Amino acid sequence: MDDSRLNVGLACTAALAGAAVMNHAAAVDLRVDGDSGRVVGARIQDKLTVFILCLSTDAGKAFDVYAEVVVNATGPFCDAVRKMANSDAPNMISPNTLAGTTDSAASVNSLPEPTKEEIDFILQAIGDYLNIQVRHSDILSSWSGLRPLALDPSAKNTESISRDHIVHIDCPGLITISGGKWTTYLSMAEDAVDAAIKHGNLKPSNACVTSHLPILGAYKWEPSSFTTLAQSCVRMKRTRNGKVIPGTMDASVAKHLSSSYGSMAEQVALIAQDENLGKRLAHGYPYLEAEVAYCVRNEYCESAIDFIARRTRLAFLDVNAAAQALPRIIQVLATERGWNGERLERERMDAEGFLQTFKTVKMLPS
Numbered sequence: 091m092d093d094s095r096l097n098v099g100l101a102c103t104a105a106l107a108g109a110a111v112m113n114h115a116a117a118v119d120l121r122v123d124g125d126s127g128r129v130v131g132a133r134i135q136d137k138l139t140v141f142i143l144c145l146s147t148d149a150g151k152a153f154d155v156y157a158e159v160v161v162n163a164t165g166p167f168c169d170a171v172r173k174m175a176n177s178d179a180p181n182m183i184s185p186n187t188l189a190g191t192t193d194s195a196a197s198v199n200s201l202p203e204p205t206k207e208e209i210d211f212i213l214q215a216i217g218d219y220l221n222i223q224v225r226h227s228d229i230l231s232s233w234s235g236l237r238p239l240a241l242d243p244s245a246k247n248t249e250s251i252s253r254d255h256i257v258h259i260d261c262p263g264l265i266t267i268s269g270g271k272w273t274t275y276l277s278m279a280e281d282a283v284d285a286a287i288k289h290g291n292l293k294p295s296n297a298c299v300t301s302h303l304p305i306l307g308a309y310k311w312e313p314s315s316f317t318t319l320a321q322s323c324v325r326m327k328r329t330r331n332g333k334v335i336p337g338t339m340d341a342s343v344a345k346h347l348s349s350s351y352g353s354m355a356e357q358v359a360l361i362a363q364d365e366n367l368g369k370r371l372a373h374g375y376p377y378l379e380a381e382v383a384y385c386v387r388n389e390y391c392e393s394a395i396d397f398i399a400r401r402t403r404l405a406f407l408d409v410n411a412a413a414q415a416l417p418r419i420i421q422v423l424a425t426e427r428g429w430n431g432e433r434l435e436r437e438r439m440d441a442e443g444f445l446q447t448f449k450t451v452k453m454l455p456s
């Protein structure tokens with residue numbers, strides 16, 4: 091499964107269904123009604139304007155949003171949000187990393203990195219199955235993530251950490267959903283929305299449609315759709331000396347576009363053809379320049395990190411390939427967003443710093 095594509099597909103499907111979707115935005119406080127003590131909204135900080143404006147001293151835009159019920163679905167970060175309403179709320183998350191079959195306790199951090207011990211442990215385990223020794227230098231990319239193992243604060247047995255999800259109400263107006271797994275996201279979403287409907291006494295016009303709602307790109311898509319792409323489109327590529335030459339939409343690229351974007355792959359292919367953005371971004375991988383433009387225009391892609399880790403998963407597959415692709419990704423982003431000067435330099439530094447965390451052997455900044 092491609093986590094990055096499924097995740098962005100869900101956000102875009104929600105937007106299409108009428109949700110107001112915002113990325114690079116954090117809930118920094120909750121809004122509580124002084125009389126009733128009910129949570130009625132949240133203060134949101136736009137992290138993108140912070141990022142752009144940090145060249146000056148502007149702190150970025152913050153604004154309030156209001157709702158009948160606020161759902162806190164912030165995974166391993168959910169305790170921090172719960173404590174915005176009640177600083178005495180007991181923790182419900184035991185953040186945890188997993189290497190092979192071994193769980194280790196971890197601290198909550200937005201960019202956790204694997205330890206040398208965890209990497210050695212996995213290499214040693216691989217060694218039991220292969221005849222060759224796998225070295226650190228053979229690793230294409232290494233990363234770590236926090237699994238939110240949840241403890242139900244209202245359970246009598248406080249020792250029972252759940253591998254399933256928990257829906258918990260700390261105070262009126264605030265519902266927290268945490269724990270669970272990617273594979274159970276549909277039932278997590280349904281349980282959270284059902285709890286919000288009940289708690290807020292909401293009157294929806296229909297029952298939950300999530301289980302049979304097609305994700306954006308599913309409409310008219312078939313496993314064989316890539317053949318139509320390969321037969322009907324060319325990839326127009328600009329060479330280093332500026333000449334535009336045609337290239338075939340080979341099966342590996344067509345399959346990649348079709349499996350990543352579903353029926354929207356045709357839009358990506360047309361950008362590759364009509365706007366001379368048909369070159370591969372990294373040797374050996376099917377990612378195209380056109381995808382950067384498509385993701386900026388249609389998928390809220392705001393930075394090079396968004397592209398290499400949250401619209402595609404190139405950084406997770408091969409950190410050197412992602413580094414090789416970076417200059418061109420930033421160039422296409424800059425054209426789309428009208429960036430120049432300091433903004434470009436900042437983007438490069440941020441993305442390179444991010445990629446450093448995927449290297450097994452850390453390099454000193456040059």
Ligand SMILES: Cc1cc2nc3c(=O)[nH]c(=O)nc-3n(C[C@H](O)[C@H](O)[C@H](O)COP(=O)(O)OP(=O)(O)OC[C@H]3O[C@@H](n4cnc5c(N)ncnc54)[C@H](O)[C@@H]3O)c2cc1C
Nearest residue numbers: 115116117163164165166167235236237269270271272273
């Ligand atoms: C390395 C790893 C491997 C895994 N493998 C599998 C697997 O194979 N199969 C499987 O089913 N599950 C797997 N999981 C578990 C699965 O990824 C998680 O259970 C799932 O992502 C939890 O979803 P969530 O939406 O609750 O939280 P998250 O996916 O963590 O999403 C929470 C979001 O909230 C955002 N956020 C945090 N604070 C704030 C704030 N103040 N304001 C606004 N937004 C905020 C975060 O940026 C994040 O985007 C794995 C997890 C890890 C770490």
